[in-house]
Amino acid sequence: MKKISILGSTGSIGTQTLDVVAMHPEAFEVDGLAAGSNTSLLLEQVRRFKPRRVSVSTKELAEGIRSSLPAGVELYSGSEGLVEIAAGGDAQTVVTALVGSVGLQSTLAAIEAGRHIGLANKETLVTAGHLVTELAGRKGVKLLPVDSEHSAIFQCLNGENREDVASITITASGGSFRDYKREQLTNVTVADALRHPNWSMGAKITIDSATMVNKGLEVIEAHHLFALPYEQIDVVLHPESIIHSYVEFCDSSIIAQLGTPDMRVPIQYALTYPDRWPSPAKRLSLAQVASLTFREMDYERYPALKMAIDCGIAGGTFTTAFNAANEVAVARFLRGEIPFLRIDEIIDEVLQRHQGEANPGLEQIHSSDIASRELAAVL
Incomplete structure (x- = not known):
C-alpha cells in the first residue's frame, strides 16, 4: 500500500484526494492529515481514514480536539505541525493542497525528507520555484502536478x-x-x-x-x-x-x-x-x-x-510580491472591505513599489512576502 499524507485535508483538493483514497482502500493508507480550523471535518476524516498523525492551525484548536482523537494519534499544530506531517512519519507521497504561500516551508521539508510531491499548491512554485525544483532534482523527488492544467x-x-x-x-x-x-x-x-x-x-x-x-x-x-x-x-x-x-x-x-x-x-x-x-x-x-x-x-x-x-x-522576488499582494487583496474582498476591481489595483500598486531581489534565498523571499503583505493591507 502507498502511504500518503495530505496538507490541507479539509479543503477542496484535500477532500477530493480522500475521495480517491476511499475508492481504492486496498491501495492507499493515510499516514498524516493537516487541516486549518475545520476541526469537525478533520475529526470525521480521522475516524474514517485512521491517520497516525494530524495537525491543525493553532495550539488552541489542537487542545480542543485532543480528547476526541483515537488513542495513539500524534497531534501537532501551527507551521511546525505542517512540517511534521510533511516530513515525519512514513508517507511516500505528500499531497500539498494548502492555499497560499503557507505551503512553502512544509513542501521544502517534505522534499528534503525524500517524499514525492502531489503538487496542488501553486504558490510554492510561484514564490520559490527555483529553490523547490533545485532541491527536488537533488533529492530525486518527483513533482507530480495535481492542477488539471x-x-x-x-x-x-x-x-x-x-x-x-x-x-x-x-x-x-x-x-x-x-x-x-x-x-x-x-x-x-x-x-x-x-x-x-x-x-x-x-x-x-x-x-x-x-x-x-x-x-x-x-x-x-x-x-x-x-x-x-x-x-x-x-x-x-x-x-x-x-x-x-x-x-x-x-x-x-x-x-x-x-x-x-x-x-x-x-x-x-x-x-x-x-x-x-x-x-x-x-x-x-x-x-x-x-x-x-x-x-x-x-x-x-x-x-x-x-x-x-x-x-x-x-524573476527574483517579483513573483513573491505578486502572490502576497493578491492573497491579501482577495482576503480583503472576501471580507467585504474592498470592491472586486480593487484587487488588480492593489497588486499593481504593490508591484510598482517593490524593489526586486534577483535569485533570492528563503530569507529574502520571506522578507519580500511580509513587506508586500503589509503594504497590500493598507492600500
Whole structure:
C-alpha cells in the first residue's frame, strides 16, 4: 500500500484526494492529515481514514480536539505541525493542497525528507520555484502536478522529447465573470464572484479564477515545472473546460488532454503515476458536447494575468510580491472591505513599489512576502 499524507485535508483538493483514497482502500493508507480550523471535518476524516498523525492551525484548536482523537494519534499544530506531517512519519507521497504561500516551508521539508510531491499548491512554485525544483532534482523527488492544467501538460509530454516542444498552452475557463466587460464589474458581489460556472473549488481559488490571477500563477508554475521560457507558454480562453491544456511540437502536431471537469482525475493520476486506474468521473462524450470554443486572451480585460507574466519574466522576488499582494487583496474582498476591481489595483500598486531581489534565498523571499503583505493591507 502507498502511504500518503495530505496538507490541507479539509479543503477542496484535500477532500477530493480522500475521495480517491476511499475508492481504492486496498491501495492507499493515510499516514498524516493537516487541516486549518475545520476541526469537525478533520475529526470525521480521522475516524474514517485512521491517520497516525494530524495537525491543525493553532495550539488552541489542537487542545480542543485532543480528547476526541483515537488513542495513539500524534497531534501537532501551527507551521511546525505542517512540517511534521510533511516530513515525519512514513508517507511516500505528500499531497500539498494548502492555499497560499503557507505551503512553502512544509513542501521544502517534505522534499528534503525524500517524499514525492502531489503538487496542488501553486504558490510554492510561484514564490520559490527555483529553490523547490533545485532541491527536488537533488533529492530525486518527483513533482507530480495535481492542477488539471499542469496534469494535462504532464500527460501530453509523457514519452516525448522535451527539445521537440514548440509551446504549451494553458486553457482558462474565464471564471465567474467571463462574459462581463470590465466596466460591468464595478458592483459585483462576493456571492457573484464565487459562482464558478465549471469547477467546484475553494473561495480563494474561485476569486483568482475570476481575476485570472489563477492563470497567471499557473503560467509561472508551468515555467518551473516544465523548464520552459515564458515566450513558449500561452493562455487561451476555453469556456467549456474540456481541453485542460495542450502542447504543440516542432512538427506542428498538437497533443491535448481532454475530460470532463473533475479534479479527482488529475489527483488520482498524481497518486498512481505512471499507472492509470478506473475513476468515477463522468465519461466525456464529444458528440454530446457538440462544440468547443476558444478565444484569444484579452490582457486589458484581465490585467492581473499580464502582471503575473511580467513578474515571472522579471524573476527574483517579483513573483513573491505578486502572490502576497493578491492573497491579501482577495482576503480583503472576501471580507467585504474592498470592491472586486480593487484587487488588480492593489497588486499593481504593490508591484510598482517593490524593489526586486534577483535569485533570492528563503530569507529574502520571506522578507519580500511580509513587506508586500503589509503594504497590500493598507492600500
